[in-house]
Amino acid sequence: MQLDFQKSDGLVTAVIQDHRSGRVLMVGFMNEDAFRKTVDSGFATFYSRSRHKLWVKGETSGHRLVVKEIATDCDQDALLVRVEAQGPGVCHNGYQSCFYRRLDNGLWVESEPRAYDPDAVYGSKP
Amino acid sequence: MQLDFQKSDGLVTAVIQDHRSGRVLMVGFMNEDAFRKTVDSGFATFYSRSRHKLWVKGETSGHRLVVKEIATDCDQDALLVRVEAQGPGVCHNGYQSCFYRRLDNGLWVESEPRAYDPDAVYGSKP
Numbered sequence: 001m002q003l004d005f006q007k008s009d010g011l012v013t014a015v016i017q018d019h020r021s022g023r024v025l026m027v028g029f030m031n032e033d034a035f036r037k038t039v040d041s042g043f044a045t046f047y048s049r050s051r052h053k054l055w056v057k058g059e060t061s062g063h064r065l066v067v068k069e070i071a072t073d074c075d076q077d078a079l080l081v082r083v084e085a086q087g088p089g090v091c092h093n094g095y096q097s098c099f100y101r102r103l104d105n106g107l108w109v110e111s112e113p114r115a116y117d118p119d120a121v122y123g124s125k126p
Numbered sequence: 127m128q129l130d131f132q133k134s135d136g137l138v139t140a141v142i143q144d145h146r147s148g149r150v151l152m153v154g155f156m157n158e159d160a161f162r163k164t165v166d167s168g169f170a171t172f173y174s175r176s177r178h179k180l181w182v183k184g185e186t187s188g189h190r191l192v193v194k195e196i197a198t199d200c201d202q203d204a205l206l207v208r209v210e211a212q213g214p215g216v217c218h219n220g221y222q223s224c225f226y227r228r229l230d231n232g233l234w235v236e237s238e239p240r241a242y243d244p245d246a247v248y249g250s251k252p
Contacts, residue, residue: 013153015150024150027141027199027204069229070229071227071228073224078224080225091199092200098204100200102197102198111197
């Protein structure tokens with residue numbers, strides 16, 4: 001049984017979930033190489049649609065995602081990757097989860113404080 | 127602050143999570159109309175890439191998804207929709223979650239029993 005990489009230009013959606021808390025941390029995309037590298041290395045690896053290349057999550061920050069379990073959905077075009085997140089947060093903006101804003105009466109509002117200082121990890125923005 | 131519908135041909139990824147258990151139930155896509163209808167109606171509504179039209183999840187089965195909270199990610203191109211699922215399962219194959227298969231030594235294996243009989247809900251397959 002193979003994953004369906006054809007439906008989205010060679011990519012499947014990968015939902016990243018904390019294996020202990022159940023919190024959804026981020027959503028990325030994997031091509032077949034990224035999926036294979038994720039399975040073989042045990043660290044979540046994605047395909048960047050903007051940079052057109054593979055990236056190991058945490059290669060800059062050190063906040064890598066240790067794979068605990070991988071599931072696929074009925075259509076085989078999405079993955080649910082349960083991970084142990086190394087470091088305080090997966091979001092490059094400094095939050096534990098990329099989903100740090102929720103809809104509140106028609107406005108997106110930040111719903112949690114930053115977990116770390118992104119400038120200290122990634123360097124100051126220009 | 128607007129969602130970014132441009133990165134994926136007018137669509138954003140929508141991760142559907144049970145608001146109580148934290149289980150990820152399915153992944154779908156929303157265009158701007160589907161997102162607006164989800165917010166206005168309170169029931170998760172998607173855009174079908176194969177049928178090229180909106181569909182209210184559960185319109186056939188009755189297994190609708192009552193929206194409890196909507197979050198967006200740092201790039202504003204993905205949604206996390208926390209729901210109360212009406213009915214025993216969201217997967218049209220009869221499972222509680224579409225993610226009912228996990229990777230086990232290189233093979234995808236079913237990791238849970240069916241929650242309902244899909245033929246009884248959707249009718250027999252031809």
